Amino acid sequence: MVLVFAEASNGKFKKAAFEAVTYGAKTAAALGTECHALTLGEADAAGELGRYGAQKVYHLNAPELATFDSAVYTAAIAGAAQAIGAKVIVLMHNSTGKNLVGRLAARLEAGSAPGVNALPKVEGGKFTVRKAVFSGKAFAEVEILTDYKIISLAGNSIPVEESGAAVAVESLNVALPAPKTKVLETKRAEGITPLPEAELVVSGGRGLKGPENWGVITDLADALGATTACSRPVADVHWRPHHEHVGQTGVAIRPNLYIAAGISGAIQHLAGVNSSKTIVVINKDPEAPFFKAADYGVVGDLFEVLPRLTEAIKKHKGV
Amino acid sequence: MKLLVCVSKTPETTTKIQLTPDQAALDERGVNYIMNPYDEWYALVRAMELKEAVGGTVTLLNVGPADNDAVIRKGLAIGADDAIRVDATEGGSLFIARQIAAQAKEGAYDIIFFGKETIDCNGSEVGAMVAELLDLAYVGDASKLEVNGTAATVTRDIEGGVQVVEVNTPFALSAAKGMAEQRIPNMRGIMMAKTKPLKVVPAVEASPTTRVQHYDLPPAKSAVRLIDPENMDELVRLLHEEAKVI
Ligand SMILES: Cc1cc2nc3c(=O)[nH]c(=O)nc-3n(C[C@H](O)[C@H](O)[C@H](O)COP(=O)(O)OP(=O)(O)OC[C@H]3O[C@@H](n4cnc5c(N)ncnc54)[C@H](O)[C@@H]3O)c2cc1C
Ligand SMILES: Nc1ncnc2c1ncn2[C@@H]1O[C@H](COP(=O)(O)O)[C@@H](O)[C@H]1O
Numbered sequence: 265m266v267l268v269f270a271e272a273s274n275g276k277f278k279k280a281a282f283e284a285v286t287y288g289a290k291t292a293a294a295l296g297t298e299c300h301a302l303t304l305g306e307a308d309a310a311g312e313l314g315r316y317g318a319q320k321v322y323h324l325n326a327p328e329l330a331t332f333d334s335a336v337y338t339a340a341i342a343g344a345a346q347a348i349g350a351k352v353i354v355l356m357h358n359s360t361g362k363n364l365v366g367r368l369a370a371r372l373e374a375g376s377a378p379g380v381n382a383l384p385k386v387e388g389g390k391f392t393v394r395k396a397v398f399s400g401k402a403f404a405e406v407e408i409l410t411d412y413k414i415i416s417l418a419g420n421s422i423p424v425e426e427s428g429a430a431v432a433v434e435s436l437n438v439a440l441p442a443p444k445t446k447v448l449e450t451k452r453a454e455g456i457t458p459l460p461e462a463e464l465v466v467s468g469g470r471g472l473k474g475p476e477n478w479g480v481i482t483d484l485a486d487a488l489g490a491t492t493a494c495s496r497p498v499a500d501v502h503w504r505p506h507h508e509h510v511g512q513t514g515v516a517i518r519p520n521l522y523i524a525a526g527i528s529g530a531i532q533h534l535a536g537v538n539s540s541k542t543i544v545v546i547n548k549d550p551e552a553p554f555f556k557a558a559d560y561g562v563v564g565d566l567f568e569v570l571p572r573l574t575e576a577i578k579k580h581k582g583v
Numbered sequence: 584m585k586l587l588v589c590v591s592k593t594p595e596t597t598t599k600i601q602l603t604p605d606q607a608a609l610d611e612r613g614v615n616y617i618m619n620p621y622d623e624w625y626a627l628v629r630a631m632e633l634k635e636a637v638g639g640t641v642t643l644l645n646v647g648p649a650d651n652d653a654v655i656r657k658g659l660a661i662g663a664d665d666a667i668r669v670d671a672t673e674g675g676s677l678f679i680a681r682q683i684a685a686q687a688k689e690g691a692y693d694i695i696f697f698g699k700e701t702i703d704c705n706g707s708e709v710g711a712m713v714a715e716l717l718d719l720a721y722v723g724d725a726s727k728l729e730v731n732g733t734a735a736t737v738t739r740d741i742e743g744g745v746q747v748v749e750v751n752t753p754f755a756l757s758a759a760k761g762m763a764e765q766r767i768p769n770m771r772g773i774m775m776a777k778t779k780p781l782k783v784v785p786a787v788e789a790s791p792t793t794r795v796q797h798y799d800l801p802p803a804k805s806a807v808r809l810i811d812p813e814n815m816d817e818l819v820r821l822l823h824e825e826a827k828v829i
Contacts, residue, residue, distance in 0.1 A: 273742075332746070334711060334721050359741045363723040366711025369677055375792035376676065378708050392796055398609075399702050401600040405796040444720035444754070448736070449747040458743030464829070488829065506726075506761055507740070512596055512702060513620055513760065521828040532596045535702075538801065542826040544818070545807070555807045560821060564812030576815035580823065 266292040266299045267350035268318065269341050271360050272307035280356045280417075280461065282316045282424040287383065287417050288354045289317025289427060294386045295352070302344050302436075304337060305329040314431035316424065322348075322436045329440070331447035332360060336440055338367040343438035345372070345412075352391075357416035358460065365416050374412035381421040381518075381539075399512045399535035419461055420518050420541075457491050459510065464490035465519045465540070467510060468498065469533075471526020471547065471566055475503035480570040481525065487577040493517070495527045511536035523573075525566040529554025546570065584639035584730070584752075586630045587692040588663065589683055589710070590622040592647060592654045593703045606797040609703075618654045621698025623661070624765040625758035629728055630696050631662045632763060637730070640664045642690065646671050646682045652781065659776035660768035666779070671786040676704070680712030681789040687717060694735070695755040699724055710757040720754040726761030 268288035270281040285301050292299035301318035303310045310323045322344060328336050341364065345353055353368060355361040357379045369376035380393040381403075390407055393415055397404045408415075452458075459465065466485040472478060478492075485492045492508060499509035510517055512535035522540035526547065527533060534557050537543070545558035546566050555561045562569050594600075594609070595617045601610040617623075630641045643658045643666035645651050655666045669682040687695055697710030707723065714721030726745065727738035733752045738745050740759055768776075810818045822829045 362707045366708030367715040370712040370715035398600045407794045446749040452744030558807045561807040572815040576819040580819045
């Protein structure tokens with residue numbers, strides 16, 4: 265059996281949860297078994313996870329699960345897996361998943377693979393997954409040697425697929441320990457898709473010359489419905505907030521479209537963005553290394569090119 | 584306070600990754616190794632700041648072969664008091680976690696610091712494993728840490744924001760950007776590091792749970808398609824019709 269931990273955020277499921285269930289369903293099919301989904305804490309319409317291939321959906325809600333605590337969530341997921349006899353556990357590779365994969369692996373004495381980006385290979389009794397290593401500069405095929413297998417799926421790695429119908433939500437009896445941490449406050453920027461989840465990203469580098477010039481980036485992002493990002497030196501001198509810094513030592517992203525303006529394309533920057541499906545580079549220097557990693561390139565002054573691109577996007581969208 | 588900082592060794596960030604002909608490993612020729620940036624810049628420096636504020640000791644812990652001693656000495660030069668190296672060749676995340684847990688248990692530390700992730704394995708899992716093995720609270724991707732006696736407030740990065748969490752010692756965390764500012768070791772630190780204790784201990788028994796079958800490199804990008812800077816309608820058309828991303 266495959267168990268998918270589908271996380272709801274403020275009671276709602278995001279695309280990454282449907283990706284994880286799709287992944288779990290396909291993995292279960294390859295193993296000739298069933299895929300069940302589990303959600304914890306507040307969650308509306310959990311039965312909808314059935315659409316993406318979960319044959320059963322369990323929902324556990326207890327006071328201990330109201331806010332996130334890695335020890336409690338680990339006990340809940342491991343307990344559920346043991347109760348239903350699931351050996352493969354699939355999580356989302358987000359901040360919650362990163363707090364859980366290791367704990368689950370230690371608890372179940374399991375091999376783990378955080379951040380896989382393709383369906384597992386199941387052949388001759390071997391279970392092998394693929395994940396990025398060296399910050400996206402290479403990939404590893406990792407065989408999981410243990411009975412229990414813990415994997416987390418990197419966002420935007422596989423398309424969401426509907427393969428079933430909504431199911432009735434069931435409950436499970438799992439013993440929970442007392443939380444070891446207490447959440448005092450959760451602060452989220454409203455209305456913006458967070459970078460790790462964004463499908464479209466517009467990013468600026470030192471070529472912007474100063475924070476006062478960022479309008480050309482945000483205008484394009486607004487026209488596209490994209491999230492903004494920046495190179496490290498831009499965040500270091502506080503032109504932009506730290507959470508926008510992408511690259512090897514910042515956020516690693518894999519959007520469908522990454523537009524980089526005024527960024528040279530240093531190896532540490534590329535490490536965090538080169539898993540993007542399509543890369544557009546705008547730079548006035550035709551020798552900028554970033555062009556070697558780009559699908560489309562525009563050699564020109566970003567202060568002229570970006571407003572033109574913004575207008576072209578608006579025209580395309582009919583606004 | 585007794586603070587433990589787990590440090591790993593990774594290829595330097597500018598390393599161009601090349602593989603051995605059988606693709607079984609990284610081709611190490613010409614590769615320079617450093618202390619994993621998250622471990623050095625954020626975990627170790629924040630531990631040093633705490634020690635400076637409230638007193639105590641900072642111990643470094645590495646699981647690895649004797650080659651790793653140079654990286655450990657750098658941590659001592661930055662200011663850690665002593666170090667332990669569990670003598671082992673690479674054995675996978677859970678193997679490493681078991682080694683760390685065995686040492687940490689013996690030392691009874693108040694806070695165990697990890698980096699957010701190693702920039703070679705990109706696991707972000709060893710810290711959580713150790714916490715589970717020792718039944719400790721764990722806060723991953725922590726960008727701020729304030730300690731007041733046995734109580735601590737930790738801010739952790741979540742998608743699109745932060746969460747502020749209260750926790751009591753002993754606990755474990757993984758350090759992300761924001762936690763502290765990088766420190767460059769000075770000459771005195773480098774000299775002193777040579778005489779600080781670095782204890783080498785044998786590994787405890789643990790079997791591997793995963794095995795890397797092989798590595799491969801991302802497929803080479805086809806040549807960039809250059810678009811006339813005057814003609815952004817053409818770029819939009821290509822993004823829509825060819826790349827199908829908008
Ligand atoms: C250990 C380590 C880790 C690092 N991690 C990261 C990381 O995670 N992320 C990261 O981004 N960097 C990282 N760096 C820094 C990295 O090496 C580069 O220094 C950085 O990415 C450069 O930022 P940039 O491209 O914005 O600036 P620059 O390299 O200065 O490039 C600016 C570019 O803008 C172009 N330009 C200027 N004016 C215009 C104009 N009017 N129109 C069009 N183009 C213009 C220039 O031609 C140039 O190519 C790291 C470095 C180290 C040592
Ligand atoms: N060999 C090791 N020795 C000591 N600490 C390690 C080792 N490997 C990983 N760590 C610690 O665990 C963190 C997370 O590693 P990883 O799970 O591999 O991303 C690192 O930032 C280190 O703090």
